[in-house]
């Protein structure tokens with residue numbers, strides 16, 4: 001193998017995909033309840049998405065951020081319109097880690113401080129500050145460990161307040177629903193208290209919506225359920241339906257100046273078209289409503305499963321926690337039943353992250369398979 005061997009691979013080679021279905025080289029059909037790790041939002045190869053990106057490529061695929069790109073303006077307007085996040089400006093980049101890296105950097109520029117507060121079981125990506133704010137010592141290299149990140153239990157508001165009061169904190173970064181960590185979510189009181197403490201001490205509150213944003217939870221952003229106003233919102237995965245695009249929404253209290261942030265590829269024409277297509281389809285096909293309908297159906301059906309400890313998450317960011325490790329079950333789902341699902345840091349949790357176009361009858365296929373295996 002000539003590839004740097006960092007991924008344990010399932011022995012499947014997808015060659016094409018359509019909506020919620022993925023096909024391998026032998027034309028075997030797989031039901032995609034993983035969405036390529038919460039990336040596929042409007043369904044694989046959605047015709048509008050394919051058309052818009054192809055048309056754009058015929059005209060202009062890329063030019064640099066030193067010229068005008070009206071697609072970026074249009075994307076900012078559409079995100080603000082659909083999310084209702086009016087007081088923000090958009091900066092575009094290429095991935096979730098990069099979005100969080102820029103968010104943390106901006107918080108540090110704005111406050112003049114260095115310390116980051118993050119939460120146990122959180123995941124924010126693999127770049128320098130983002131990985132330092134990630135609760136996984138295995139992926140933090142010595143060069144990242146020089147960053148000053150403090151980790152608290154999700155919900156432990158006293159420790160956060162105590163630490164913020166000591167000073168030197170630039171940001172509190174949080175996933176309102178933890179993705180990789182296993183779908184834990186705290187209370188509205190906790191998120192609102194966090195917001196209050198950050199405001200009082202001029203600490204930037206960063207909502208990491210890389211996985212939960214762009215409609216996955218049934219709200220445009222997961223934090224909206226808790227009625228808070230983060231200072232910076234990071235986005236990626238579902239934003240491009242597979243096209244690499246990330247971004248941060250920056251509250252207008254944080255001022256821009258030339259050179260503060262920058263990127264070669266971020267916000268390129270194809271990326272903007274991909275994300276605009278996602279927003280167009282989300283709205284036209286009322287996918288956030290679909291998320292809520294299908295999610296309720298999932299929860300009702302899941303309640304009847306044997307050996308189930310807990311149903312976690314919301315919208316289509318869901319987890320089934322069993323009273324045993326799910327690795328073998330996940331293998332059986334893939335190889336026997338041809339269903340992709342996800343795992344998490346919690347070995348007993350099967351994660352369900354389908355395209356937001358999924359329908360009830362697709363979930364029936366999952367529950368039939370689970371009832372056979374359990």
Ligand SMILES: Cc1ncc(COP(=O)(O)O)c(C=O)c1O
Nearest residue numbers: 095096097123124125179210211
């Ligand atoms: C919440 C969250 N933040 C950040 C990231 C990192 O995103 P990327 O892999 O695009 O760098 C992920 C990826 O799983 C994530 O789930």
